[in-house]
Amino acid sequence: MTTVLERPGAEGAATAADEAVADVPDGATVLIGGFGAAGQPVELIDALRRRGARDLTVVNNNAGNGDTGLAALLATGAVRKMVCSFPRQSDSWVFDDLYRSGRIELEVVPQGNLAERMRAAGAGIGAFFSPTGVGTPLAEGKEERTIDGRRYVLEMPIRGDYALVKAHVADRVGNLVYRKTARNFGPVMATAATTTVVQVSRVVETGELDPEVVVTPGIYVDRVVVTHG
Amino acid sequence: MGERASTSERLSKDQIAAMIADDIPTGAFVNLGIGQPTLVADHLDLERGVVLHTENGMLGMGRAAVGDEVDPDLINAGKIPVVETPGASYFHHADSFAMMRGGHLDVCVLGAFQVAVNGDLANWHTGAPDAIPAVGGAMDLAIGAKDVFVMMTLFGKDGSSKLVRECTYPLTGVACVSRVYTDHGVFEITPAGVRLREAYGATADELRHRTGLDLL
Numbered sequence: 001m002t003t004v005l006e007r008p009g010a011e012g013a014a015t016a017a018d019e020a021v022a023d024v025p026d027g028a029t030v031l032i033g034g035f036g037a038a039g040q041p042v043e044l045i046d047a048l049r050r051r052g053a054r055d056l057t058v059v060n061n062n063a064g065n066g067d068t069g070l071a072a073l074l075a076t077g078a079v080r081k082m083v084c085s086f087p088r089q090s091d092s093w094v095f096d097d098l099y100r101s102g103r104i105e106l107e108v109v110p111q112g113n114l115a116e117r118m119r120a121a122g123a124g125i126g127a128f129f130s131p132t133g134v135g136t137p138l139a140e141g142k143e144e145r146t147i148d149g150r151r152y153v154l155e156m157p158i159r160g161d162y163a164l165v166k167a168h169v170a171d172r173v174g175n176l177v178y179r180k181t182a183r184n185f186g187p188v189m190a191t192a193a194t195t196t197v198v199q200v201s202r203v204v205e206t207g208e209l210d211p212e213v214v215v216t217p218g219i220y221v222d223r224v225v226v227t228h229g
Numbered sequence: 230m231g232e233r234a235s236t237s238e239r240l241s242k243d244q245i246a247a248m249i250a251d252d253i254p255t256g257a258f259v260n261l262g263i264g265q266p267t268l269v270a271d272h273l274d275l276e277r278g279v280v281l282h283t284e285n286g287m288l289g290m291g292r293a294a295v296g297d298e299v300d301p302d303l304i305n306a307g308k309i310p311v312v313e314t315p316g317a318s319y320f321h322h323a324d325s326f327a328m329m330r331g332g333h334l335d336v337c338v339l340g341a342f343q344v345a346v347n348g349d350l351a352n353w354h355t356g357a358p359d360a361i362p363a364v365g366g367a368m369d370l371a372i373g374a375k376d377v378f379v380m381m382t383l384f385g386k387d388g389s390s391k392l393v394r395e396c397t398y399p400l401t402g403v404a405c406v407s408r409v410y411t412d413h414g415v416f417e418i419t420p421a422g423v424r425l426r427e428a429y430g431a432t433a434d435e436l437r438h439r440t441g442l443d444l445l
Contacts, residue, residue, distance in 0.1 A: 035285045035322075036308040037301060061322075088363035099361055108362045111284065112326030112369035119323040132330060132369045135403035137354070151403075180319055181285050182302040187321040215321075 002174030002218050004203055006226040013227045017047035020197045020223045024048060024162055029057040031118065031160035031189040032070060036062060036089075039182035041166035041199045042069040043227045048164065049073045055080045059118070059158060061111065061185060063087035063095035074098060083158065085111035110138060113155050115188055121157035122191025122220075130155045163193035167216065170200040170226075171209045174218030183215065190220040197223045239412040239430030245380055247272040249338055249410050252378075257335035258282055260370055263307040266338035266380050275314075282334055284366040286325045289317030306366065326366070329373030337374035339367065341381045341409075343396045346442060348406040348418040350379065351398035364401075371402030383411035383440070390440040392416060392423070421445060 005016035021044060024030065030048065034040030049072055056079045063082050064071030071094040073079065082104055087095050098104040109117070110132045120128055129152035133139040143154040165186040168179040176198060178186055190196045203226050240248070242265060250272035253259055260282045261267050270292065273279050281290040283305045290305060291312040299310040320328075328334060343351040350371050353364045371377055381391055392409060409416040413436055415426040424445040425433055437444050 036304065038285070038304050038308075039302070086363045086365040088361040096361060100359070106361075108364055110364050110368040111322070111366040112330055112373075115322035115326050130330070131372045134372070135349075136368060136400045138364065138368065178319075180300065180303040180313075181283070181287055181305075183319055183321050184286050185322045188323045 002172070002221050002224060004170070004172055004224045004226070006203060010228070013043060013225065014047065016225045017043045017199065017227075018050060020044065020225045021047045021051050021162070021164070024051055024053045026053050027055045028053060028161040029059065029159070031158075031163040031185075031193055032058055032060040033163070033165040033184065033186040033189050034060060034062075034070075035181070035184040036065060037069070039166050039178070039184045039186055040069050041164045044164040044166075044197055044199050044225065045069050045073050049076055049078070052078070054078050057081040057083065059083040059114070059160065061085050061114070062089060063092055063106075065089060065091045067094065071095070074104070077103065079104060081105040081107065083107045083109060083114070085109055085114050108138065114158070115185065117155055117158040118160075118185070118188045118192040120155075121159040122188065125157060127154055127156050129153065158192065160189065160193035161195065163189040163196040165190050165196065165198045167198050167200050169202050169204060169209065170198060170221070170224045171204050171218070172206045174198070174221030174224060175209050175214040176200070176216035176221060177209065177213060178215055187216045190216045195222045196220055197225065199225045199227050201227060236427065236429055240414075241412075242268055243272075245410050245412065248415065249378055249380060250274075252408075253279055253336055255279070258288070258333065260284065260329070260334055260337040260374060262337065262339040262367070262370065264340050266340060267307065269338055269380070282325075282328065283311070284325050284329070284370070286320050286322060287313070287317060289314045291317075326369050326373075329366075329369050332373065332375060334374040336376045336378060337370045338378045338380055339370060341379045341391065342398045343391050343393050344379050344381075344406050344409050345393055345396045346418070346423050348404040349396050350377070350401045350406050351396040353401045354399045356399050367401050371405045376407045377402075377405050379406050379409045381409065381411055383413040383436070390442070392440055392442065394442065416444070419445070
């Protein structure tokens with residue numbers, strides 16, 4: 001069952017976002033969508049920052065850009081561990097400082113393994129053998145197996161307590177469509193969390209989305225926050 | 230395809246990019262890595278139907294966006310705004326990497342710190358103690374595309390060869406590179422050894438001496 005939280009105006013949207021993440025507890029694993037700024041659910045991340053939960057594990061492709069969104073959340077010290085493929089960027093100074101001063105843990109995962117580990121969690125797969133990373137430092141200590149002459153390493157699923165995702169349009173039963181490359185991790189993360197919270201620019205009446213173009217079916221979506229923009 | 234390369238001079242970045250573009254087969258699905266490899270796009274003849282893949286979820290990626298075309302929701306793997314071409318499609322990250330890992334991409338072009346004579350690739354981490362490790366999609370691309378082309382200078386700033394007997398930097402992928410395009414020419418990684426296709430800015434013997442490698 002999907003709950004749609006829609007309040008008028010920017011302040012209303014912030015209140016709705018606060019409500020949508022009000023039960024995120026200390027110690028939660030939170031999957032956060034986005035590739036750089038594209039698809040980053042900034043309003044939901046800001047609400048999570050205001051919520052003040054501590055000791056979080058955050059999964060995202062990057063580790064924050066500039067001083068807003070994920071970087072602003074990291075700056076509060078609320079995140080104990082970052083799981084990502086590419087933390088180091090020209091504007092990742094918030095993460096860089098935390099990491100260099102030993103105030104945050106980092107697990108670097110090849111981007112495809114990161115996506116597939118969440119896909120596996122959402123699809124009920126116990127673990128899988130991936131050819132990515134074989135013979136590299138990122139495969140050290142992992143079970144390896146040769147199948148049909150090719151080497152693979154065992155990769156475990158990544159399950160989230162919460163997923164925060166940005167989509168473009170939702171209907172009232174939580175079906176989602178995305179916009180261009182802002183889709184990135186959204187559809188996979190939506191399947192991999194106990195509670196999936198989505199922010200959208202617009203909500204339409206049920207029946208208005210063409211079922212043929214729905215990318216994320218509403219079964220995966222628990223809460224929708226309308227941000228009007 | 231730019232001016233004709235002369236064997237008496239080293240190739241410029243643009244000449245290397247043009248050479249790679251010439252070697253990409255008609256109709257190929259291609260991923261161009263971040264940095265120098267993006268130059269290859271400027272030399273691709275789109276009439277030949279080459280389709281560009283970007284790992285953040287798109288086939289049919291076009292050129293960099295300018296002016297009003299810039300859309301924050303439409304970026305490439307280097308987070309640069311781009312445009313879409315007719316026939317483009319979008320997909321999520323697990324699909325995008327399944328496309329790579331599943332062997333559906335024909336060619337990817339990557340930069341490198343080092344390539345070994347057996348095709349081992351090192352391009353993600355210098356191993357320096359204060360470096361923050363970041364890999365992105367490099368490991369998936371390295372093992373996924375049918376052909377992995379590397380674009381790099383043959384020698385580092387200190388004069389040491391980046392084509393080596395064995396990589397000293399942490400690996401990105403094992404025995405995955407098929408060709409190395411450099412300012413001194415193209416090196417093909419074959420089971421019999423490394424074959425130099427044509428030498429630029431030095432003779433083949435000089436390159437054997439400076440790299441310390443037995444080039445075919």
